[in-house]
Amino acid sequence: xxxxxxxxxxxxxxxxxxxxxxxxxxxxxxxxxxxxxxxxxxxxxxxxxxxxxxxxxxxxxxxxxxxxxxxxxxxxxxxxxxxxxxxxxxxxxxxxxxxxxxxxxxxxxxxxxxxxxxxxxxxxxxxxxxxxxxxxxxxxxxxxxxxxxxxxxxxxxxxxxxxxxxxxxxxxxxxxxxxxxxxxxxxxxxxxxxxxxxxxxxxxxxxxxxxxxxxxxxxxxx
Amino acid sequence: xxxxxxxxxxxxxxxxxxxxxxxxxxxxxxxxxxxxxxxxxxxxxxxxxxxxxxxxxxxxxxxxxxxxxxxxxxxxxxxxxxxxxxxxxxxxxxxxxxxxxxxxxxxxxxxxxxxxxxxxxxxxxxxxxxxxxxxxxxxxxxxxxxxxxxxxxxxxxxxxxxxxxxxxxxxxxxxxxxxxxxxxxxxxxxxxxxxxxxxxxxxxxxxxxxxxxxxxxxxxxxxxxxxxxxxxxxxxxxxxxxxxxxx
Numbered sequence: 001x002x003x004x005x006x007x008x009x010x011x012x013x014x015x016x017x018x019x020x021x022x023x024x025x026x027x028x029x030x031x032x033x034x035x036x037x038x039x040x041x042x043x044x045x046x047x048x049x050x051x052x053x054x055x056x057x058x059x060x061x062x063x064x065x066x067x068x069x070x071x072x073x074x075x076x077x078x079x080x081x082x083x084x085x086x087x088x089x090x091x092x093x094x095x096x097x098x099x100x101x102x103x104x105x106x107x108x109x110x111x112x113x114x115x116x117x118x119x120x121x122x123x124x125x126x127x128x129x130x131x132x133x134x135x136x137x138x139x140x141x142x143x144x145x146x147x148x149x150x151x152x153x154x155x156x157x158x159x160x161x162x163x164x165x166x167x168x169x170x171x172x173x174x175x176x177x178x179x180x181x182x183x184x185x186x187x188x189x190x191x192x193x194x195x196x197x198x199x200x201x202x203x204x205x206x207x208x209x210x211x212x213x214x215x216x217x218x219x220x221x222x
Numbered sequence: 223x224x225x226x227x228x229x230x231x232x233x234x235x236x237x238x239x240x241x242x243x244x245x246x247x248x249x250x251x252x253x254x255x256x257x258x259x260x261x262x263x264x265x266x267x268x269x270x271x272x273x274x275x276x277x278x279x280x281x282x283x284x285x286x287x288x289x290x291x292x293x294x295x296x297x298x299x300x301x302x303x304x305x306x307x308x309x310x311x312x313x314x315x316x317x318x319x320x321x322x323x324x325x326x327x328x329x330x331x332x333x334x335x336x337x338x339x340x341x342x343x344x345x346x347x348x349x350x351x352x353x354x355x356x357x358x359x360x361x362x363x364x365x366x367x368x369x370x371x372x373x374x375x376x377x378x379x380x381x382x383x384x385x386x387x388x389x390x391x392x393x394x395x396x397x398x399x400x401x402x403x404x405x406x407x408x409x410x411x412x413x414x415x416x417x418x419x420x421x422x423x424x425x426x427x428x429x430x431x432x433x434x435x436x437x438x439x440x441x442x443x444x445x446x447x448x449x450x451x452x453x454x455x456x457x458x459x460x461x462x463x464x465x466x467x468x469x
Contacts, residue, residue, distance in 0.1 A: 118312075120308060120310045120311075120312035121312060121314065123275055123306075123308065123312060124308065124312035124313070124314065124371075125314075126275065126297075126301060127273065127275065127301055127305065127306040127308075127375070128301065128302070128305070128325070128326035128330060128374065128375070128378055129298045129299070129301045129302035129326060129330045129378065130298070130326060130329065130330055131294050131295075131298050132294065134329050134330065138325060138329050139314055139325075142316050143314075143315065143316050146316075
């Protein structure tokens with residue numbers, strides 16, 4: 001007998017799923033924003049040319065790039081409280097984990113962007129008397145930023161998808177709300193299909209927006 | 223007439239390769255020095271040591287009689303006074319021609335935008351680029367870019383201008399317009415040190431010609447002495463093949 005599809009379970013639980021999507025976007029935005037700053041600090045340390053700063057940064061970057069995000073999340077949610085004696089909410093634990101993890105990736109994006117600026121640009125800035133800060137702020141970073149934006153956007157989409165892991169520590173994101181809907185309705189096929197569709201619509205929509213944004217940047221030129 | 227820039231026993235080593243083996247030079251106010259030599263003779267490296275684009279391995283650079291230290295503040299002050307024009311042009315691609323010339327006036331000298339714009343307009347006018355002042359470098363020819371780069375360097379009002387093969391990366395038909403600008407600077411008594419392969423230009427441009435060989439100054443003097451009656455065998459060899467062109 002053919003499976004009887006019944007998507008009414010999705011429409012009946014639409015409010016909960018929407019709230020879950022809201023939480024997914026909240027955690028994503030918080031993690032990307034914090035990660036962007038963490039990445040800047042890590043990249044700054046790594047590019048500082050001082051071993052005392054560069055090596056710890058390399059350690060953090062490589063550790064978080066080469067361990068599973070789920071393990072990082074579990075460690076911060078279950079293990080860190082044992083060390084510091086404070087238990088973290090699932091949101092805070094996920095926020096910390098995904099901020100550092102995305103920060104590690106962002107740091108490499110920044111470093112790649114800055115490293116891609118030709119030596120002549122540094123020399124031209126120095127030759128008119130610019131110090132390090134002015135040179136970075138006025139000449140190198142504005143050029144590097146244009147090259148960083150596409151990989152930054154790409155990385156940010158990865159962060160949105162990664163936040164689904166937060167459901168495993170009972171953060172009420174889209175996936176968590178889906179699972180709790182399923183436990184009441186026994187309709188995994190419809191609900192998971194709907195969740196996949198929601199992720200797709202959100203990320204594909206954002207990707208189209210990002211592409212037109214990049215086109216505008218390219219037109220504005222130079 | 224004082225000495226503006228003095229180099230004393232400059233050495234530069236890259237890894238195990240000793241590129242400069244002790245070069246001394248006094249640049250007098252108003253002098254136009256052309257540095258010649260084969261590729262690998264160290265002439266570009268020497269020029270780049272004068273404003274610390276390369277850190278000399280040993281030796282000293284003096285500006286206005288005072289030794290230049292290697293702190294960032296001292297280097298910045300030196301570079302404002304000793305401008306540079308590069309072989310690879312190096313305009314800032316994210317700024318218009320006007321923006322390129324204004325930039326350091328605002329961010330280094332702390333001028334207002336209005337003051338900077340006035341100076342930049344004057345300098346762009348002198349290199350005949352005022353009509354293109356709102357163009358981005360990507361929309362300018364190599365010769366036009368180099369003229370803007372010269373205006374950018376001059377806007378800082380340097381006491382000395384270093385020119386590192388300023389026409390070597392240009393298409394032949396664009397070389398003339400840049401040389402014309404350099405000649406105009408010479409007519410205004412700008413102190414300049416030029417590294418070049420354009421011997422004919424060097425002959426007319428320079429008040430002193432220096433021939434660098436293997437990291438040392440082998441011969442120097444007036445253009446007539448060095449280019450027409452070189453004393454050293456190496457200089458003669460270097461000039462062979464050029465002599466059929468009239469200077």
